[in-house]
Amino acid sequence: MLAVSGASAQPLAQRALQLLLQAGERVELVVSRGAIGVWQAELGVRVPSEPDAQERFWRERTGCESGSLRCHRWNDQATGIASGSYRTRGMVILPCSMGAVGRIASGVATDLLERCADVHLKEGRPLVICPRETPWNLVHLRNLTALAEAGARIAPPVPAWYHQPTSIEEMVDFLVIRVFDCLGYDLGNLQRWSGPIQP
Numbered sequence: 717m718l719a720v721s722g723a724s725a726q727p728l729a730q731r732a733l734q735l736l737l738q739a740g741e742r743v744e745l746v747v748s749r750g751a752i753g754v755w756q757a758e759l760g761v762r763v764p765s766e767p768d769a770q771e772r773f774w775r776e777r778t779g780c781e782s783g784s785l786r787c788h789r790w791n792d793q794a795t796g797i798a799s800g801s802y803r804t805r806g807m808v809i810l811p812c813s814m815g816a817v818g819r820i821a822s823g824v825a826t827d828l829l830e831r832c833a834d835v836h837l838k839e840g841r842p843l844v845i846c847p848r849e850t851p852w853n854l855v856h857l858r859n860l861t862a863l864a865e866a867g868a869r870i871a872p873p874v875p876a877w878y879h880q881p882t883s884i885e886e887m888v889d890f891l892v893i894r895v896f897d898c899l900g901y902d903l904g905n906l907q908r909w910s911g912p913i914q915p
């Protein structure tokens with residue numbers, strides 16, 4: 717399951733979705749109301765909230781017809797994925813706002829994304845949280861610690877230079893592929909570390 721909350725770095729979410737669909741994966745997608753606001757504010761793009769319209773939107777944006785995609789309305793807590801009886805391989809929240817971090821850490825599910833995160837924790841299924849904020853205050857750090865203690869993996873989208881990126885696209889791919897490494901997905905070829913460069 718891919719969930720997108722209202723932090724900056726929305727292009728990471730779009731690339732993650734594209735790579736998952738290109739790999740033929742089945743994707744349950746939840747985009748929070750905050751994320752829809754960030755798309756509008758940062759990119760001037762209106763992401764539809766209704767599932768059918770949103771699916772068409774993502775298919776067009778990713779240019780990808782493969783894989784299976786099911787979009788869910790941000791506040792629909794009656795949909796299948798809101799229940800622990802719905803089986804998933806895990807959940808990634810990319811990017812994750814500090815508001816969502818705080819609400820998930822305190823067990824408060826005000827929308828579908830938070831409910832699904834709560835379900836993954838209670839079912840003991842993989843939950844990967846990619847917080848995007850800087851700097852982190854003590855409240856952020858405590859909430860992230862609580863989530864790590866509850867079993868979540870905390871994977872902030874922090875770039876690396878050891879793969880020698882020459883474009884933003886390479887950096888984005890590195891960040892996204894490393895996040896999905898946490899769930900055992902193989903979403904692409906990475907220049908992985910294989911020792912220091914020989915002079």
Ligand SMILES: Cc1cc2nc3c(=O)[nH]c(=O)nc-3n(C[C@H](O)[C@H](O)[C@H](O)COP(=O)(O)O)c2cc1C
Nearest residue numbers: 721722723724748750751757813814815816848849
């Ligand atoms: C353009 C824009 C960028 C934002 N970037 C961040 C961010 O990087 N991290 C964060 O925690 N909140 C960020 N916010 C604030 C969240 O969007 C806001 O707290 C929102 O209520 C989060 O909603 P959600 O957690 O339901 O997705 C941003 C807001 C806007 C409008």
